[in-house]
Amino acid sequence: MKRTPLHDAHVELGARLVEFSGWEMPLQYPTGINEEHLAVRHGVGLFDVSHMGEVVVSGPGAVEFLRYVALNDAAKLRVGRAHYSMLANDRGGLIDDVYLYRIGDEEYLLVCNAGSREDVVSHLRRLATGYDCTVIDRSDEWALLALQGPGSAVLLERLAKTDLTELRKNGLRELELFGATVRIARTGYTGEDGFEIFVPAASAEEVWRGLVRAGATPCGLGARDTLRLEAGYALFGSDLSATTNPLCTPFKWVVKDKEFFGREKIWGASCPRVLVGLKLNQRGVARHGYRLFQGQQQIGEISSGTISPVTREGIAMGWIDRRFATPGQAVSVEIRGQKVPATIVEMPFIEG
Amino acid sequence: MNIPDDRRYNKTHEWAQEADGMVTVGISDFAQDQLGDVVFVELPNVGQAVKAGEAVAVVESVKTASDIYAPVDGEVAEVNELLESKPELINESPYAEGWMFRISAASADMSGLLDADSYRAVAEEDS
Numbered sequence: 001m002k003r004t005p006l007h008d009a010h011v012e013l014g015a016r017l018v019e020f021s022g023w024e025m026p027l028q029y030p031t032g033i034n035e036e037h038l039a040v041r042h043g044v045g046l047f048d049v050s051h052m053g054e055v056v057v058s059g060p061g062a063v064e065f066l067r068y069v070a071l072n073d074a075a076k077l078r079v080g081r082a083h084y085s086m087l088a089n090d091r092g093g094l095i096d097d098v099y100l101y102r103i104g105d106e107e108y109l110l111v112c113n114a115g116s117r118e119d120v121v122s123h124l125r126r127l128a129t130g131y132d133c134t135v136i137d138r139s140d141e142w143a144l145l146a147l148q149g150p151g152s153a154v155l156l157e158r159l160a161k162t163d164l165t166e167l168r169k170n171g172l173r174e175l176e177l178f179g180a181t182v183r184i185a186r187t188g189y190t191g192e193d194g195f196e197i198f199v200p201a202a203s204a205e206e207v208w209r210g211l212v213r214a215g216a217t218p219c220g221l222g223a224r225d226t227l228r229l230e231a232g233y234a235l236f237g238s239d240l241s242a243t244t245n246p247l248c249t250p251f252k253w254v255v256k257d258k259e260f261f262g263r264e265k266i267w268g269a270s271c272p273r274v275l276v277g278l279k280l281n282q283r284g285v286a287r288h289g290y291r292l293f294q295g296q297q298q299i300g301e302i303s304s305g306t307i308s309p310v311t312r313e314g315i316a317m318g319w320i321d322r323r324f325a326t327p328g329q330a331v332s333v334e335i336r337g338q339k340v341p342a343t344i345v346e347m348p349f350i351e352g
Numbered sequence: 353m354n355i356p357d358d359r360r361y362n363k364t365h366e367w368a369q370e371a372d373g374m375v376t377v378g379i380s381d382f383a384q385d386q387l388g389d390v391v392f393v394e395l396p397n398v399g400q401a402v403k404a405g406e407a408v409a410v411v412e413s414v415k416t417a418s419d420i421y422a423p424v425d426g427e428v429a430e431v432n433e434l435l436e437s438k439p440e441l442i443n444e445s446p447y448a449e450g451w452m453f454r455i456s457a458a459s460a461d462m463s464g465l466l467d468a469d470s471y472r473a474v475a476e477e478d479s
Contacts, residue, residue: 027388034440222414222415283392283436285392307391307412336394
């Protein structure tokens with residue numbers, strides 16, 4: 001199993017380490033997932049997300065190439081800006097969902113999921129032939145930390161002795177942090193204000209320890225999952241997959257009307273099932289794979305679910321027959337043989 | 353690992369404590385630690401007849417749903433209703449406030465259960 005440069009720091013903090021996409025990652029620290037979740041909602045949490053892949057696409061043809069290979073429009077990104085995007089396969093499904101950062105006129109940084117890294121890199125390399133650009137996998141050179149929560153800007157401003165007011169959501173810049181030159185972006189996947197910090201691998205431990213010393217609560221992948229779900233963000237591998245047509249999800253805004261790889265299949269398909277948010281009407285946990293019913297008729301299944309640490313309600317995402325996908329619609333989730341009443345709702349599940 | 357010796361244990365990590373024909377059941381400190389934050393508990397019905405080894409309750413943590421097995425034969429006499437609103441009591445106080453249910457058993461046969469030392473060996477093997 002692969003380890004991030006922060007492995008020793010996690011062990012020291014008493015993290016419970018688990019296997020995730022070939023990496024040994026912290027699931028949680030001794031205080032537990034709920035407290036970590038609430039630290040991000042109310043204070044500052046710190047995640048090691050170094051397992052994610054970082055791919056640099058550069059060259060005079062980088063913009064044109066990325067317009068073709070990614071569903072969102074890379075040409076709309078100015079230097080120093082980032083957006084959520086997706087990569088399609090040629091069957092009307094997805095290779096991965098990604099974040100794309102424009103770090104120079106002709107240079108982009110694409111962050112992908114750990115489990116998709118090899119697929120993404122080979123897909124990009126294959127399609128880049130014919131474009132004047134190069135695709136380099138830089139995942140092993142950088143660690144990636146996510147400092148998330150309403151207090152993160154104040155904390156980072158104090159530590160980096162800089163003003164971050166001008167750095168808007170999805171903005172990107174460099175700064176000095178604990179002696180290291182890092183690239184920060186006002187992005188994250190928790191639904192809170194926060195920053196993702198790209199750190200050279202050799203400096204990762206120092207930056208991590210410094211942030212923890214300054215009061216950031218170390219958070220593991222468990223809290224990351226409950227936070228992203230509460231915020232209505234999808235997880236590739238659970239909610240999204242190689243057979244997901246993005247136009248059948250709440251993230252269809254990503255798909256811009258332009259030429260792109262996979263376009264014909266994506267625009268040409270209909271959506272017999274769509275991805276929606278659900279709330280259970282009583283306490284319970286709807287988990288991945290649980291079936292959705294309308295009376296005796298199966299109408300879909302849960303793609304991910306948890307109990308919201310903020311509202312303490314059972315929340316979930318699921319793929320459902322589009323005839324039952326209207327907010328307010330009553331359905332039921334089969335939990336261990338019992339049909340538990342639930343309601344289709346708009347996401348996010350909490351006030352942003 | 354906190355494994356008090358005033359009760360007996362299932363290999364499946366439940367504890368059972370007998371007093372006056374009533375067996376109180378919960379999960380061990382080791383089990384709650386392995387599960388992580390408990391977010392929901394599905395308790396058996398009062399009056400329900402149960403058999404030793406039968407799954408009668410479910411503890412849901414953020415990560416997973418785990419069956420809880422009855423340690424003895426009998427009838428569910430009482431459930432800890434506090435767990436419906438405060439499932440975290442299982443993490444905070446697994447041996448006291450986090451008890452789950454009581455089985456009334458005319459002659460509770462605890463002989464098939466482990467003592468603290470034997471259970472410690474099981475827990476160490478599972479950790």
